[in-house]
Amino acid sequence: MISVQETDNLTRVGPGTPTGEYLRQFWLPFLGSDAVEPGGEPFPVRLLGEDLIAFRREDGLVGLVDVACAHRRAPLLYARNEGCGLRCVYHGWQYDIDGQCTDMPAEPANSRFKKHIKIKAYPCRERNGVVWTYMGKGEPPELPELEWNLLPPERVHISFRVQETDWLSSYEGEIDSAHAPILHGRLDKTSKRSRTTMARSGRPIFDVMQQPFGVSVGARREVPERDELYWRVNQFVMPFYTLVPPKSEEWAELTGHAWIPIDDTHTLAVGFTYLPDRPLKERMVDVFTHGYQGRETGHPSDQAQDLNVPHNVPYWKYVTKFMRASNYLFDHSLQQTTYFSGLPGLWVQDVAAQSGALAVPRTFENLTSSDAGIVVVRQVLRDCVEAYAASGELPASAVDPSLSRVRAVAALLKRDETWVEALGEFMFKPVGDPLGYTVP
Amino acid sequence: MSVSGEETPLKIVASRELCRGHGQCELFAPDYFQIDDDALVVVVKDEVAPEDVIAVQDAVTHCPEAALRLEQARDGARQ
Ligand code: SF4
Ligand code: FES
Ligand SMILES: [Fe+2]
Secondary structure, three states: OOOHHHHHHHOOOOOOOHHHHHHOOOEEEEEEHHHOOEOOOOEEEEEOOEEEEEEEOOOOOEEEEEOEOOOOOOEHHHOEEEOOEEEOOOOOOEEEOOOEEEEOOOOOOOOOHHHHOEOOEOOEEEEOOEEEEEOOOOOOOOOOOOHHHOOOHHHEEEEEEEEOOOHHHHHHHHHOHHHHHHHOOEOOOOOOHHHOHHHHOOOOEEEEEEEOOEEEEEEEEEOOOOOOEEEEEEEEEOOOEEEEOOOOOOOOOEEEEEEEEEEOOEEEEEEEEEOOOOOOOHHHHHHHHHOEOOEEOOOOOOOOEOOOOOOOOOOHHHOEOOOHHHHHHOOOOHHHHOEOOOOOEHHHHHHHHHOHHHHOOHHHOOOOHHHHHHHHHHHHHHHHHHHHHHHOOOOHHHHOHHHHOOOOEEEEEOOOOOHHHHHHHHHOOOOOOOOOOOOO | OOOOOOOOOEEEEEOOOOOOOOOHHHHHOOOOEEEOOOOOEEEOOOEEOHHHHHHHHHHHHHOOOOOEEEEEOOHHHHO
């Protein structure tokens, strides 16, 4: 059991909060490499309630520093990105990538004051188009061995977008596979989705298991005219990753998200779709990038960005037109013709559905059997947060990067087979290996 | 105040805890202050000669960290 209060505590991520301190001990994939250009415009970021500025130095290294100049607190958003780092435009103080002040042009030449000035700066690493940062204590561990960030670029599509939801409701939306055939249901019968095994099969029965990497959320369903059971195993990987199995043989991509808490009420959804052993189909990348017949798909399209967002809004490049203020472009009439939900596209449907969690107190919530995965992950998280607060102890996956190497799986299994045994070998394949089974 | 009616010399008291290496003191009174490798003030000599009082007082007033102050040396300290 986990109480309402304990669950709410998991959504408080600012500095000094137990959950926030726990999450800080993990690497955060917080930025797309293409968001910052060498010597280019500094980019405002907010992570775990801290306002920060990301920039790429002229030599290509990415920095992540405090939002304000240590002199008289001028916004470093307006800084010049030159030489060794950011130069405040107010009086020209300059900061290196590690936050050290290196120049104070208005100070007398003999002044050694700059030596005493260092602003907050978090170490960054870059891997396959993603910039990571570590806001935790001590020496950072190695980056986690998450397959989606270890493959060559043509095998992966990665996207970034801001959503106005707490991070808990966000990742919970992706371990709850019961919603998929309903919320994402389509009424136009030609739709590919309506022909998948998932869409044809019955109500899910859940079987949830704690794992060294996090939690496996298995769900089995009856399939019409088949004797086998259809199993889907979604993975929750500590501390905020969700992995979703492939949908069909034709669309055998693995998908998932990193749900990075921006603050208590905003989440950075880092979406990824990948094929471990071969390039993604061009058509698929095209649909992700440009949308499908004017609607959004699994990733924000190039039409989704809200171009009117001022550049002082954290993550302005990742803010979309599908926000609370635009009512997610909901159109009730589409419930008769196109979508079960009337919400224009897959990820928009998820966000709009998840947005209720901030609008209505959690005491209103009534979890049911299909929420088994959510209940277990909440408890595991609570226990991890409490253990870290009490003794500084972290789960194995925080220190052993290889534990994050796991895949979600979907398969048809005989009724007497247990999924843990039957699917185990497909869950822990080496990076880049073929799936090893035919996706039902 | 001295009993003889004559002023005792002023003495510099510097706090390396408060100092942050602005070097203002060094600018105004280089004979009395230096900034070391830790970017902190070192008092080279702490008794202020009468002709340097104004310069040293300037140094004290301009210290942005209030790390410097002047004290009247006690009589006993003169010899
Ligand atoms: S002016 Fe003050 S803070 Fe600056 S070096 Fe001198 S004593 Fe230190
Ligand atoms: S406020 Fe930044 S240099 Fe003065
Ligand atoms: Fe969904």
